[in-house]
Amino acid sequence: MNLTLSLAWRNLWRHKRRTWLTVVAMIFSNVLLVFMISIQFGSYQMMIDNTLATFSGHVQIQHVGYNENPKIRNSIPTILPLSEQLRSVLPKAHIAARASVFALVSSEKRSLGIQIIGVQPAFEARVSTLPGLLQEGRFLKEMNADEIVIGSTLARNLKVSLGDELTLLGSGRDGSFAAGVVIVSGIFASGSNDLDRSLAEVPLGYFQETFAMRNQGHTIVIAVDGLDQVAATLSVAREQINGQSQLVALDWNQLQPGLRQAIQADLTSAWFMYGILIILVAFSVLNTQLMSVLERTREFGVITALGVKPRKLASLVMLEAVLMALIGLVIGLVLGWMLAYYLSINGFSYPGMEQMGEKFNLPGVIYPSVSLLSMLLGPGLVFLFCILASIYPSLRLFRLQPVEAMRAV
Amino acid sequence: MTAIKCVDLCKNYEQGDVVIKALDHVSLDIDAGSFICLSGPSGSGKTTLLNMIGGLDKLDSGEIDIDGQRVDQLGKGPLADLRLHNIGFVFQSYNLIPVLSARENVEFVMQVQGMTAAERRNKSLAILKEVGLAGMEDRRPAELSGGQQQRVAVARAIVSQPKLVLADEPTANLDSNTARQLMDLLRKLNQHHHVTFLIATHDEQVMEYAERLIKMQDGKVINDQLQA
Numbered sequence: 001m002n003l004t005l006s007l008a009w010r011n012l013w014r015h016k017r018r019t020w021l022t023v024v025a026m027i028f029s030n031v032l033l034v035f036m037i038s039i040q041f042g043s044y045q046m047m048i049d050n051t052l053a054t055f056s057g058h059v060q061i062q063h064v065g066y067n068e069n070p071k072i073r074n075s076i077p078t079i080l081p082l083s084e085q086l087r088s089v090l091p092k093a094h095i096a097a098r099a100s101v102f103a104l105v106s107s108e109k110r111s112l113g114i115q116i117i118g119v120q121p122a123f124e125a126r127v128s129t130l131p132g133l134l135q136e137g138r139f140l141k142e143m144n145a146d147e148i149v150i151g152s153t154l155a156r157n158l159k160v161s162l163g164d165e166l167t168l169l170g171s172g173r174d175g176s177f178a179a180g181v182v183i184v185s186g187i188f189a190s191g192s193n194d195l196d197r198s199l200a201e202v203p204l205g206y207f208q209e210t211f212a213m214r215n216q217g218h219t220i221v222i223a224v225d226g227l228d229q230v231a232a233t234l235s236v237a238r239e240q241i242n243g244q245s246q247l248v249a250l251d252w253n254q255l256q257p258g259l260r261q262a263i264q265a266d267l268t269s270a271w272f273m274y275g276i277l278i279i280l281v282a283f284s285v286l287n288t289q290l291m292s293v294l295e296r297t298r299e300f301g302v303i304t305a306l307g308v309k310p311r312k313l314a315s316l317v318m319l320e321a322v323l324m325a326l327i328g329l330v331i332g333l334v335l336g337w338m339l340a341y342y343l344s345i346n347g348f349s350y351p352g353m354e355q356m357g358e359k360f361n362l363p364g365v366i367y368p369s370v371s372l373l374s375m376l377l378g379p380g381l382v383f384l385f386c387i388l389a390s391i392y393p394s395l396r397l398f399r400l401q402p403v404e405a406m407r408a409v
Numbered sequence: 410m411t412a413i414k415c416v417d418l419c420k421n422y423e424q425g426d427v428v429i430k431a432l433d434h435v436s437l438d439i440d441a442g443s444f445i446c447l448s449g450p451s452g453s454g455k456t457t458l459l460n461m462i463g464g465l466d467k468l469d470s471g472e473i474d475i476d477g478q479r480v481d482q483l484g485k486g487p488l489a490d491l492r493l494h495n496i497g498f499v500f501q502s503y504n505l506i507p508v509l510s511a512r513e514n515v516e517f518v519m520q521v522q523g524m525t526a527a528e529r530r531n532k533s534l535a536i537l538k539e540v541g542l543a544g545m546e547d548r549r550p551a552e553l554s555g556g557q558q559q560r561v562a563v564a565r566a567i568v569s570q571p572k573l574v575l576a577d578e579p580t581a582n583l584d585s586n587t588a589r590q591l592m593d594l595l596r597k598l599n600q601h602h603h604v605t606f607l608i609a610t611h612d613e614q615v616m617e618y619a620e621r622l623i624k625m626q627d628g629k630v631i632n633d634q635l636q637a
Contacts, residue, residue: 003513003520010508302504305465306565307493308521309486402465406500 008319011292022288023328026382029281030332031339033274033378038340038368039348040270044263045369048227048252054190056255057094057127057221058230059237061086064248066218067255072101072173072211076247079217082240083120086220090236093224094126099207099217103170103178105150105200107158114154114198116168118207118217127223130188130201137162137186143205148182151196152189160184168202172212180210227252274378282385289321289393300397301405314394321390325383333379340368340375412441412572412605413462418471420457420628431457433628435471441572442603444596446610446619454628455609459575462607463496464488476572493522497566497604499576503558505550511537511561512546515568522569536564539601540594556587560594567598576608580615592618 012019052058060067061082063074076082083097099118104111121140125131131139135152148166150158160166164184172178182202190196208214224233230251237249253260293300300313347365354364368374420432431454439445447455460466462473464480473480475495483491492498505514515533524532537546540560550558559579566574576595580588596618599606608615616622624632 003509003516006513007506007509007517014508299504299506302498302500303506303517304489305463305492305498306518307489307491307496308518309489312521403460406504 004316005319008316008323011296011316012320012323015292018288018291019324022284023324023331025281025284026325026328026386027332027335029277029382030328030379031336032277033382034333034336034375035339035343035368036270036274037378038336038344038370038374039366040266041369041371041374042344043366044266045227046363046366047263048259050363051256051259052252053129053223054192055128055130055195056252057223058227058252059222059224059234059249060255061220061222061237061241061247061249062218064246067250070100070218072171072213072218075099075173075213075216075218076220078215079220080215083123083220086222086237086240089240090222090233093222093229093233094123095223096120096123096127096221097204097217098124098219098221099204099211099213100219101170101178101207101211103168105154105158106167106169107160107164109159110157112154112157112198114200116148116170116207117199117201118204118211118213119201120204124201127221130190130195133188133190134186135189137184139186140201140203143203144209145203146180146182146206147185148200148202149186149188150184150200151198152187153193153197154200155184155187157197162187168210170211172210173214173216174212176212178211180206182206274381278378278382278385281382282389285321285324285386286389286392288324289317289390290396292320293317293393293396297400297405297408300400301402301408304400305402305406310398310400313397313400317394317397318387318390321387325386328386329379329383332382333375336379337370337375340370344368344370410441411438412443412476413437413439413607414472414474415439415458415462416472416474418458418461418473419469420461420466421469430628432461432468432471435625435628435630437623437630437633439605439607441605442599443620444599444606444608444618445621445623446608446616447623447625448609448611448616449625449631450611452627453625455611455625456577457628458625459577459607459609462573463498463575464491493518494569495572497569497571497574499559499562499566499574499579501578501581503550503555503562503582505558505561505565507550510547510549511542511553511557511564514550514561515565518565519569524569532568533564536568537561539598540564554587555582556584556591559583559587559591563591563594563598567602567604570602571604573605573607576606578610578612579608580610580612585614588612588614 063076066074079097083095086095097120101116103116105114140147140149162184166182166184168180170178222233222237224230234249234251241247241249344367347367349365415435415437418432418435422429422431435458449455461468468481512533515536516529519529534546540563542557542560580591583591592615595606619636621635623630
């Protein structure tokens with residue numbers, strides 16, 4: 001082994017207990033960071049997947065401005081042929097057309113304002129989990145049937161059950177008065193209060209007829225198997241609407257800006273805590289290295305007297321810090337990976353998590369995301385800050401005066 | 410041939426309001442290969458003179474020339490290079506690196522000088538054998554006696570063939586028998602390697618070995634004579 005490396009390694013173990021205490025602090029923080037970051041990344045992944053899978057999909061084609069201002073007139077002409085065209089160029093993606101309007105829905109006892117979505121019964125289940133979340137009844141079957149699927153809270157508020165009639169009242173796309181009577185065929189419970197209270201779905205054909213939409217709709221929803229496919233899918237979708245300046249293709253980031261903001265806010269507060277943890281560990285390293293340099297003042301004085309330059313001594317002290325941080329990094333990473341990997345298979349939960357998860361559209365069990373980034377991000381920063389913390393003790397060696405240093409006790 | 414030339418060296422230290430003249434207009438010529446002892450009581454300026462010649466401290470005034478190099482005019486870096494390649498040091502309390510073996514202590518400076526591992530190993534084993542430590546190469550300082558540790562320090566000082574070895578009270582921590590053995594060794598190395606030795610001591614036994622004895626008092630050279 002190189003003599004300098006060997007010297008640095010042996011110097012590290014002059015005070016075994018002190019070195020181990022510092023290394024254990026690094027291991028603890030590395031395991032904690034790997035665990036927390038992989039849980040965080042896992043929960044974000046689930047949050048995004050659940051939110052997008054429930055309703056919005058990963059990419060949507062809309063009329064320009066519809067996302068910000070969902071007016072009935074901001075519609076896509078001949079929506080079904082365009083959907084078919086997209087299915088042919090994106091065979092792996094799931095595609096469904098929708099139309100949407102805000103209308104009054106009345107039962108015998110109550111009337112409420114809700115959002116009514118016209119969906120393609122044959123394709124909707126592939127872009128949304130709502131059809132699979134039916135508590136009672138069945139999902140829509142035919143394109144033109146006069147039936148409706150409503151949320152469980154809405155059913156309770158309207159005091160209706162399966163087979164009951166509901167009256168829809170609203171404005172058609174041409175400004176005409178729109179009205180229809182539908183029969184409740186299914187009641188869904190998505191777990192999201194907003195959806196369960198104020199959303200209903202009818203067949204797209206019935207919707208177009210009732211609300212004077214002719215062949216038009218408002219959104220073409222595209223769902224893919226993973227976030228990694230979004231960019232390519234978005235690009236293909238944009239090619240397909242190229243030349244139709246009134247249409248735009250948006251990805252989930254643009255469709256759900258609140259989702260990213262929620263993630264960013266959570267990341268900011270989490271990294272504030274992680275930062276404190278990393279700084280505490282860095283101070284522990286600073287203390288260890290400073291003590292180590294101060295107690296070897298005489299030895300460093302002698303070595304300097306022999307003609308060794310301060311730069312060489314400083315690099316020796318830095319090397320000691322690197323070795324110490326490497327031990328903490330490797331052991332912390334292995335233990336952190338083992339913990340995160342175990343939980344990524346068996347899941348992680350704690351009392352009260354289910355209630356809290358509901359707020360963020362998360363299930364009661366979180367599966368950590370074990371990736372290179374989630375493994376290395378925290379421990380990498382601990383490593384970096386530990387090295388930075390040893391700069392000050394190393395710099396002290398440049399001020400060392402051999403004669404004075406050799407007098408040190 | 411003159412190896413070291415010291416001209417009118419002055420160094421004062423301040424202790425509160427009191428100015429202590431550690432070196433008071435000291436001038437010396439030291440020939441290459443000579444074996445010289447600096448004697449005098451504590452505080453006479455022996456160690457200060459060694460420190461100045463070794464470039465470990467700065468003069469207030471005066472000139473020091475080692476083989477044509479003005480030590481008093483060199484910056485920190487060149488001074489370190491001068492010490493690394495031309496000057497060996499032996500200290501009173503050995504000052505070995507405790508976590509390195511005898512051989513590694515000897516090799517350490519050679520590594521800094523940039524020698525290859527094989528060259529270092531050969532030289533360190535040879536010099537340790539020469540100072541009588543064959544078979545003890547892998548022992549750490551704590552596993553060696555005081556005399557043996559000082560021999561390692563001597564091996565470290567001499568291994569890269571410096572022009573000058575400065576030894577500050579090298580026998581102060583040794584019993585008289587071990588001190589005599591060490592001085593025999595230093596004298597032998599001086600003759601064998603033609604290295605100049607400048608030894609600060611107040612040990613009468615050590616002075617007997619000197620070719621030339623320089624006595625100091627209150628920062629001044631009060632006697633400088635060759636010995637038989």
